[in-house]
Amino acid sequence: MTGDADKTALDMVYAAATETELTAAYAAWANGYDTETAALGYCLPFAIAAWVARHVPKGEGPLLDAGCGTGLSGPYLQALGYGDIEGLDLSEEMLDLARARGGYKALTQAALGGPLPWVDGHFAAVFSTGVFTAGHAPASSLDELVRITQPGGFVIFTVRDVVLETGGFRGKFAALEAEGKWRAIEESPTFRAFAVAEPDVLVKAYIFRVV
Template sequence: MKKQTPGLSDAYALSTPEDSRRLYADWAGTYDQEFAADQDYLLPGLTAKAFAAAGGTGPVLDAGAGTGLCGEALRELGIEPVDATDISAAMLAEALRKDAYRDVIEANLLEGIPVPRGSYRGVVSSGTFTHGHLGPEVLPALLRVAAPGAWFALSVNAKFYEKGGFADALDRLLRGQWIKGLTLPELCIYGPRSTGAQKDDTALIALFQKV
C-alpha cells in the first residue's frame, strides 16, 4: 500500500518535537510541489517582502525555515546572507538544495539556537507560528541571537494569534522595552489557486525591531 503524503491537517495536529521530526521527514521530499505549489502558498514570499519593506538587512536567521521558501524569496530580493534553522534535518536538506543559505542549523527552538548572542541583523519566520507548532515561548531565544536594531518579520496564523498568547507576549516585550515599532499587517496565506480547507486563512506579520 502506498504511504499517504502528509498534509496541513497532519501538521496542525502535531503535539511534540518528535512528532514534528517524524512528519517533516515524511513530507520534505514532496512539500514544495504537493503543498506549496499546488496550494498557491504565498506566505514565505510575503514574509520576505514585509521584512525587506521594513528595512531589514542581512545577516538574517530564517527560523523554522523548512524547505527554504522564505530564504529563497529573501535571496531574490537581494537580502543576504541568510542562515536557516529548523527542527527537521530532512527539511533542511531540501533547503540546502536551493542554495539560498550560508549555513543550516538543526535546532529545537524551544531549547535555543546554538549561535553566539547578537549574531543576526534580522530574523524572519514563515509558517512556524501556527496550530500544532510553536508559540511565543520561543521569542526570547530569537531575541537573544538578534543584534540591537535587528528587524523581525514573524508570520503568525491569525486564528492562532490570540489563542497562542502572542498579543500578551508581544505587549510584555513592548512594555519591557525589548522591542519597538510593532505593526501587524494581515495577509492572505494562500493565493487564488488554493483549494484546501484553509484556503481563506490569513496571517499577521509581526514586524518589529529589537531595542
C-alpha cells in the same frame, strides 16, 4: 486541497501534539512538501520577502530564516540583494532540501522554543513565516529570537489567527515591549496563507524592532 494524500500530510502537521510528532510529520512530508504546498497556493515563504525588503537595509549583516523548511525564501531574498542568510529548522530532512536549493550560507538543525546556538545580537534581522501556527513553535520562541537579534535589528514573522490569542502571542508581544526588549513597527491586515485552497487559514505579519 488537491487530494487525500495532501490532506493527510497537512493534517498530520497541524495535529502534531509534541516536537517528536512534528518532526516525524515533516520527515514524512519532506519530499512532497514543495509540490503539494505549491498546488495549494502557499505564499508565505515568498510574501515575507516584502516585509524584509521594506524594513531591513541590504548589507546590514546576517539574517536568519527561523523555520526555513525546504528553503523557499532564501533564493528570493538573494534575488533582492540579501546575500548573508542562515536557516534554522527542526527537520533535518527539510534542511537537506534547503541545502540543495543553495540559498543559505549556513543551515542549523534546532527547535524553536528552546535555546538557540547563537550569541546575543548575532543577526541584523530574523524572519519566520508559517511557523507560529497550530501545533508548531510556541510564543516563548520569541524570547530567543529577540536575544539573537542585534539592537536596532528587526524580528519579522507571521502568526496564524487561531493561535494569536490562545497561543499567548498577544501577551508575549506586550511582555517583551513592557520589558524594553522591542517596540512594535508594523502589523499587517489579516490575509490568506494559501492563495488557491484553504481559505480559512488566515495569518498576520508582525514587525518589531529590537531595543
